[in-house]
Amino acid sequence: MLAMGDTFFRRSLRVRWRWWLLLIAGALAVAGVISQRWAGPAWSASALALLVAVMAPVLDFAKEHLNDREESRRTVEAATEQMGVVGEIPSSDPRWRVHRAMVEIEYQHRGEVQDHLARLLLAGTPTLLIGGSMAGKSRLGVEVARQVAGRRRLVVPQPPDGLAKLMGQGVPSGVLVWLDDLERYLTAGTFEPKWVDQMRAAGTAVLATIRSQEREALYPAGNSRNPAADVVGRFEAVRLTDSPREREQIAARMPQPDLAAGVSRYGLGAFIGGGYLARERYLDGLDTHRLGTAMVRLAMDWRRTGLDDIPGDQIERLVTRYVDDQWRSDPGETESEALSWATDRVHGVVQLLERATDDTYRVADYLLDNVDSDVADIPEEVWDHAVQAAATPLQMVAVALRAEEAHRPSAARTAFQRAIASGHEVAGVAWARLGVLEVEAGDVAAARAAYEAAIASGNEMAMGLAWSSLGDLEVEAGDVAAARAAYGAAITTGNGAAVGLAAHRLGVLEVEAGDVVAARAAYEAAIASGNEAAVGLGGYSLGVLEVEAGDVAAARAAYQAAIASGHQEMTGWAGSRLGVLEAEEGEVAAARAAYRAAIASGNEKVVGLAWASLGDLETEAGEVAAARAAYEAAIASGHEGAVGLAGYRLGDLEVEEGEVAAARAAYQGAIVSGDEAAVGLAGHSLGNLESEAGNVAAARAAYQAAVAGGNQATVGPAGYSLGGLEAKAGNVAAAQAAYQAAIASGHETMAGWSRFGLGALAMKAGDLETARATFRMVIASGHEDVVGWTWLVLGALELEAGDVAASRQAFQRATENGGPVADQAQRELDGLS
Structure with missing residues (x-):
């Protein structure tokens, strides 16, 4: 009878854990929208005379406006004529900003990445090449531009505000607008996201590059939001990764063994450009x-503050801050010697410090990407000098935005x-970020x-950020009406990031207010904004909302929109x-x-869980090999x-397959x-496995681990099974302790069976009074699975005690439970007759 409860529990454990693993909904900031309605004036007949009177100045204004537009067009065309035709400008031209090569070799085709870039440029899609320093971004972009946009005129705006002027x-x-190192144009307030859309609509090809490290900096952890991230979101991203497979393919095409070895070891761009030498x-x-190396570290930190070029006098003031105390008085070289070493060209190609002007220096990009350094480690003194050295408002x-990222509020506030x-x-x-x-x-x-x-500034980007942030402030203050109004105002600014994220947050507000219709409209507006983060968050939140509303098709569409957004976190969820x-x-x-899309997102919070759920799916589909692979990936x-629960599910799978060692x-x-x-x-489960294999010590250890784990759902079953194991081994005290642990867990079923086990121990020990009292407690608990068996055993106890009437009554009650218990009880009653 003790084994029956164990069998019951093991059967009950066959539930699937997919929903538990993945329906983890965090508190996400979400979105909404306020529709704008405008009713035009109802013109009356008397108003027509007024209309005629005002049309003359209106037409004059329109004529002047058209003249201005024509003049602007001529100005732009004149500028583009000066830049030249794309196909006639060689890759060595400094306007392209391609790294000088250490070794001259024939251009190497970059495979599918190059073909994909060509298709995008032909389709007129604004495209952003992302990769590390010397990954070959600029060279690839130039090659494709010359190939598919060779007849266009080239426009290279001067950073940081040349594009704004254009x-x-x-x-x-x-034309082709070439924005190499896009971060140079992204200083707050100088690049409006809508410009990307406007250029595309005008038939202008826009091709940009950015280093991976710079793009990552646009998406800081926490609640901070860089406005420039919305600009990046308007481009189609093409990533140029350092693939070992591509290295080997290109190395195999090299004409000389030493070139092949260099490409294989360092990658094409880093080897040809000499980055590894730096x-x-x-x-x-x-x-x-x-x-000299202290100067280089200082220059790296200076770049990380948001300023490209460090003046020589700043190097003189700050460089000793980067020299260890023991060498500060005598570093072994003069400042002149150190600067000469840092600016020398290695193999005539690459420098650690490049001279930007007569007395300003810039650290090589490759060092920024490949030498360990963190913006959070920049000394306070350097921040102070950078804040004061910033010469323009931009x-x-x-500098202020980088200081925010580095958690330097004092420097950020001053800037x-x-x-x-x-x-x-x-x-x-600046006002918005200061808020x-x-x-x-x-x-x-x-x-x-x-x-x-x-x-009040009238700056569109600032207004959007400020209204959205003010909405957040009102939410914290508990003023729902004011928050709703602020988010609505943010939406009307037309600023891409503000519209989407304010709509998204308005949606959350409406959900909390119980207005599902308004929340749905808000989430839909967030999706329609086109902002990567807003589309991802809005799609995810709308999907959750539609699932709760029972609309499967709408939920499916919303989740798919979130996945398509490309937002890493929301694609995963x-x-x-x-x-x-x-x-x-x-x-x-x-x-x-869908699970594979979550896995491919790279969202570390989701990948393991998605693998585990995929394992469950493949298990149910009977795809054992695929399920095993998925669980192993989750682990x-x-x-x-994910690790623990995937291991548990894999163990179950191996048990089903008869692979005892693998299950163990x-x-x-x-x-x-x-x-x-x-x-x-x-x-x-391991305790059950070892028990069936006759490994009592191993089974005991496994059950004890489950009990010690403290999970309420499993302490009861494990305690009950451990009690049965100890009882069978004759360890009464240990069995009693295990049963008591199961009872204390409060487990709905196993608490009853464990009390039943205590009664059985007492009965075996001849303590009929304790056994009787314990069985009565089990019956009083009302656990249906155990009550019938308890009446049956209590009947046997009373019969052994000589109380036939009480025995008959107990057997009679046992027959009321049906099943095998009732059959056995009826036989006992028949024997009493």
Whole structure:
């Protein structure tokens, strides 16, 4: 009878854990929209005379406006004529900014990446090449531009505000706008996202590059948001990765063995451009040129503050800050010698410090990407000097944004205040970001004042950010009406990031207010904004909303929109949710595709869970090999919530396949994961496995691990099984302790069976009074699965005690439960007759 409860529990454990694994909904900021309605004037007959009177000046204004537009068009065309025709400008032309090659070799085709870029450029899609320094971004872009846009005229705006000036004259048409190192144009307030769309609509090809490190910096952790991220979101991203396979393919095409070896070891761009030599020279110099390498580290940090070129006098003031104390008095070389070493060309190609002007220097990009350094480690003194060295309002805001990222609020505040004092149009953006700093400092009144100043500035980007942030402030203050109004105002600014994210947050607000219709409209507006983050968040949140509303088709569409957004985090979560939805709908292929989209997203919070759920899906589909591979991938992901439960599910799979050793290893892996649920489930299952194999000591250890794990759902079953094991081994005290642990867990079924086990122990020991009392407690608990068996055993106890009437009554009650218990009880009654 003790084994019956165990069998019951093991059967009950066959539930699937997919929903538990993936329906983890965090508190996401979400979105909404306020529709704008405008009713035109109802013209009356008397108004027609007024219309005639006013038309003359209106027509004069229109004529002047058209003349201005024509003049702007001529200005733009004149500028593009001066730049030349793309196909006639060689890749060595300095306007392309292609790194000088250390070794001259024939251009090497970059495979599918190059073909994909060509298709995008032909289609007129604004495209952004992303990759590390010397990955070959500029060279690839030039090659493709010359190939597919060779007849266009080239436009290379001067950073940081050359593009703003160009767009101020009119949208260039039919040209190629080349934006190498896009971050140079992204200083806050100088690049409006809508310009990308306008150039595309005008038939202008837009091709840009950006280093991976710079793109990553646009998406800082936490709630901080860089306005420039919305500009990047308007481009189609093409990533140029350092693939070992591509290295080998290109190396195989090299005409000489030494070239092949260099490409294979360092990658094509780094080898041909000599980037690896810069890194090796720097590392070699750490011991032999302490002052020179200190200058290089200082220049790297200076770049990370948002300023490209460091003046020589700043090097003189700050360089000793980068020399260890023991060498500070005598670093072994003079400043002149150190600077000469740092600016020398290695193999005549690459320098650690490049001379930007007569007395300013810039560190090589390759070192920024390939030498360990963190913006958070920049000394306070360097920040102070960078803030004061920022010469233009745009530089001031750039430094302030980097200081924010580095959690240097004092430096950020000072830089923003300098930009505000300048009176430049970027002051609005500075006010908006200063408001964020004040919120983080806990000064709500100052934050509100800053946001209001940003709104009053008239700067579209600043207004959008400020209204959206003011909405957040009102939410925190509990003023729903004011928050709704602020988000609505942000939406009307037309600023891409502000529209999408304000709509998204308005959606959350409406959900909390219980207005599903308004929330749905808000999320849809967030999706329609086109902002990557807003589309991802809005699609995900709308999908959740539609699932709760029971609209599967709408939920599916919303999740798919989130996946298509390309937003890493939301692609992962939406793929996971969609996988669950499709699995529940019986759409195995669709569920499989959704889980794989979540896995491909690279979202570390989701990948392991998606693998585990894919394993469940393949298990249900009978695809054992695929399920095993998925569970193993979940375990390999290292995700805290996936490792243990995937190990447990893999153990179950191996048991079904008869692979005892593999099952044992999987369960043991789940136990050591430390995940409370997995420890309990795997510990109990491993205990059952070892018990059936006759390994009492191993079974005991596994059950004990499950009990110690503390998971309420499994302490009861494991404690009950451990009690049965100890009882069978004759360890009464240990059995009683195990049963008591199961009872204390409060497990609905196993608490009753464990009390039943205590009664059986007492009965076996001849303590009929304790046994009787214990069985009565079981019956009083009302657990249906155990009550019938308890009446049956109580009847036997009373018969042994000589109380036939009580025995008959107990057997009679046992017959009322039906099943095998009733049959056995009836036989006992028949024997009493």
